[in-house]
Amino acid sequence: MIHILLIVSSLFTFSAYAAVQDFCVADLKGPDTPAGYTCKPAAKVTTADFVSTLGASGNTSNIIKAAVTPAFAEQFPGVNGLGISIARLDLAAGGVVPMHTHPGASELLLVTQGFITAGFVSSANKVYVKTLKKGDIMLFPQGLLHFQVNAGGFTSVAFASFSSATPGLQILDFALFANDLPSKLVEATTFLDDATVKALKAVLGGTG
Ligand SMILES: *[C@@H]1O[C@H](CO)[C@@H](O)[C@H](O)[C@H]1NC(C)=O
Numbered sequence: 001m002i003h004i005l006l007i008v009s010s011l012f013t014f015s016a017y018a019a020v021q022d023f024c025v026a027d028l029k030g031p032d033t034p035a036g037y038t039c040k041p042a043a044k045v046t047t048a049d050f051v052s053t054l055g056a057s058g059n060t061s062n063i064i065k066a067a068v069t070p071a072f073a074e075q076f077p078g079v080n081g082l083g084i085s086i087a088r089l090d091l092a093a094g095g096v097v098p099m100h101t102h103p104g105a106s107e108l109l110l111v112t113q114g115f116i117t118a119g120f121v122s123s124a125n126k127v128y129v130k131t132l133k134k135g136d137i138m139l140f141p142q143g144l145l146h147f148q149v150n151a152g153g154f155t156s157v158a159f160a161s162f163s164s165a166t167p168g169l170q171i172l173d174f175a176l177f178a179n180d181l182p183s184k185l186v187e188a189t190t191f192l193d194d195a196t197v198k199a200l201k202a203v204l205g206g207t208g
């Protein structure tokens with residue numbers, strides 16, 4: 001009997017400390033910390049914090065002929081703290097999402113229109129690549145370099161869900177050729193020649 005009482009009372013004690021909040025809608029005026037944004041006061045939370053749309057196609061008039069429309073915590077505050085988010089990918093004919101990584105999330109891609117050749121490279125440098133058609137899904141494990149290329153001669157569309165409200169995004173080509181990292185250092189770290197590095201910097205907006 002005493003044992004049961006102890007267990008029951010410890011359960012109450014535990015549950016008092018384990019009380020969870022239903023949600024933590026991002027207060028975008030506060031800082032974005034590694035633990036996410038601070039919570040907007042619950043009294044101010046409305047249905048609109050949990051509803052958004054990715055119904056509109058993104059503008060693909062750019063160098064990569066692709067548009068990623070994110071619904072991460074910044075755009076969709078309701079996902080804050082829930083370890084989940086989503087984005088829409090529009091790939092015009094010839095479009096490509098260059099080799100990139102999401103340091104904070106695994107990605108699950110669902111093709112809803114057209115054909116997309118997608119792949120990732122493991123830490124062991126093994127390549128996993130496949131041409132996906134409408135309805136196909138592909139997984140990209142957290143942190144690994146991956147890419148998507150339009151494999152149809154027309155616009156393809158996909159939706160990517162992420163295991164984080166703030167997946168992060170680093171594009172390899174931009175990291176190498178779209179900033180002011182001195183060309184000599186880019187050449188030393190990539191084994192590319194000076195002319196190639198300067199040509200890529202010119203295309204992608206890098207200097208130095
Ligand atoms: C798409 O982006 C291009 C380049 O920035 C711009 O010129 C064009 O007006 C945009 N189109 C739409 C529909 O917003």
